[in-house]
Amino acid sequence: MNITKFPVILTLAVFSAGITLSPAYARGKNIFTENTERAEKTYMSYGKSQQLDPNNSKDVNELANSVEFEVYEISENHSSHTIFESNAGICRGYQSSNGVELTDSTTYYVDDASDDYYASITGATIYAHASPKNVQYAPIFNIHDPKILKEIHQDEEKYGKDLATKNVNARENILSKGICR
Numbered sequence: 700m701n702i703t704k705f706p707v708i709l710t711l712a713v714f715s716a717g718i719t720l721s722p723a724y725a726r727g728k729n730i731f732t733e734n735t736e737r738a739e740k741t742y743m744s745y746g747k748s749q750q751l752d753p754n755n756s757k758d759v760n761e762l763a764n765s766v767e768f769e770v771y772e773i774s775e776n777h778s779s780h781t782i783f784e785s786n787a788g789i790c791r792g793y794q795s796s797n798g799v800e801l802t803d804s805t806t807y808y809v810d811d812a813s814d815d816y817y818a819s820i821t822g823a824t825i826y827a828h829a830s831p832k833n834v835q836y837a838p839i840f841n842i843h844d845p846k847i848l849k850e851i852h853q854d855e856e857k858y859g860k861d862l863a864t865k866n867v868n869a870r871e872n873i874l875s876k877g878i879c880r
Contacts, residue, residue, distance in 0.1 A: 739772065741770070741771040742758070743768060743771070744761055744765045753878065763788070763878050764788045765789055766785060766788060766789070767789075768783050769782050769783075770873060778808075779803060779805035781802070784799065790879035796826075798829075799826075801822065801824070801831075801867065803822075807819075814841065815841060815843055816842070817839070817840055818838070818840075819836055820837045821866055822835050823835070823867045825867065827879065831867050836859070836860070
């Protein structure tokens with residue numbers, strides 16, 4: 700899989716909607732290599748305001764045939780928002796050569812005491828019978844402590860592409876092992 704990295708974005712804007720979660724780097728945890736905590740997921744179909752249940756066959760059918768749906772995931776140290784889009788319908792597009800456009804924004808919180816975070820914005824086209832294509836990502840840093848910022852920059856250089864790839868594969872599993880199986 701060929702991944703294009705966009706330039707690094709440094710920002711001081713609060714992206715995290717005020718959610719304060721457990722410390723990652725403050726506890727010596729590397730967000731690029733040690734992100735295995737359990738997360739709660741919420742599924743929403745385009746234009747609907749209610750949550751859908753991926754274990755309910757009627758809801759799965761609605762997600763499978765929709766042209767767009769979103770998944771929100773929240774865990775102790777990160778949150779993500781993923782959008783799946785296909786004009787042919789999600790599973791029809793996923794099974795075809797057109798694929799499904801995936802956009803994922805995952806935010807990793809650095810510590811409890813601040814609004815510091817690292818985010819990875821990733822886009823790709825995913826397919827049932829082929830590797831993802833057009834994979835692109837952009838790292839975003841909102842970290843005030845220069846020492847932690849330097850450490851996360853170094854880790855992002857080493858592991859950022861791998862983390863983006865892992866996120867694409869994990870989101871693709873939502874279709875392959877759930878919605879479109």
